[in-house]
Amino acid sequence: MIKATTQSQLSNQISAKKRKIALVSAISATIIFGAMALDTTVIVNGSVNDLRQQVFSPDNYANTHYADIKSYVLDNSVNAITLLKELQIDKKAAGDKYGVGGGIGPVIPVSFEGTIDSGRSGIFKVSIPGFPDNQTVRIQTGPAINGTDLRDATGKISFGEFTNQIEYQDVGAALNRAMKADILEDLDRTTLTGKIVEITGVFRLINAKNWLVTPVRMNLK
Known part of the structure; x- marks a missing residue:
């Protein structure tokens, strides 16, 4: 019984760690994509900036x-x-x-x-x-x-x-x-x-x- 309880606690700890890692990863991804969005210029098709992106x-x-x-x-x-x-x-x-x-x-x-x-x-x-x-x-x-x-x-x-x-x-x-x-x-x-x-x-x-x-x-x- 003690062994089963220990295994259950260990399983819960592992699950908690996985959830924590997943949460941290999600937050990190949000921060990264947010920064990318702030640093990204929207290029309108046919605009001056669009022409500059192409071969001159x-x-x-x-x-x-x-x-x-x-x-x-x-x-x-x-x-x-x-x-x-x-x-x-x-x-x-x-x-x-x-x-x-x-x-x-x-x-x-x-x-x-x-x-x-x-x-x-x-x-x-x-x-x-x-x-x-x-x-x-x-x-x-x-x-x-x-x-x-x-x-x-x-x-x-x-x-x-x-x-x-x-x-x-x-x-x-x-x-x-x-x-x-x-x-x-x-x-x-x-x-x-x-x-x-x-x-x-x-x-x-x-x-x-x-x-x-x-x-x-x-x-x-």
Whole structure:
């Protein structure tokens, strides 16, 4: 009888220990999962954070930002005649007034109407009424679009957003592709010469007498 009682007490002690261990384990798990929850950021599908979790895509970035860049250029473009007059007076002051960024030159949004002259490799000279003969204005129509003027047009896209220089450069090229898809997709370059064109776009001010404009709007007449 004593032996049976002892075994029963031992069994109860073991069961109590197991319950205690289970309780401690449950509390520990609750604490751990609670801490994990506090340290966890909810990622909404399609959000900016969601995109960052994925492999970086320059084209996704460009498709997200191109519309804002285009709107900025359209809203802030200066008439080419006005710009030329101010450049002739003070190049730096005009660049500071109308352009964004520095480095090798500010990027200026500009608008004009003129006649398309002959071109090569998708770059066409435009004759603008009121411009002197020694003033050159050219537009990029593709297929190849050079430069990072669209990327730098607003001053809001900076190198610090990206992992490295390659991503930063790739975004510039991707924005050029987004622009081409927007306004140059069906352009017949073989028929451009002699046509009247309305252009709104951007160029980097390096040589005040030679503008290479990347368009965001191109209307042929």
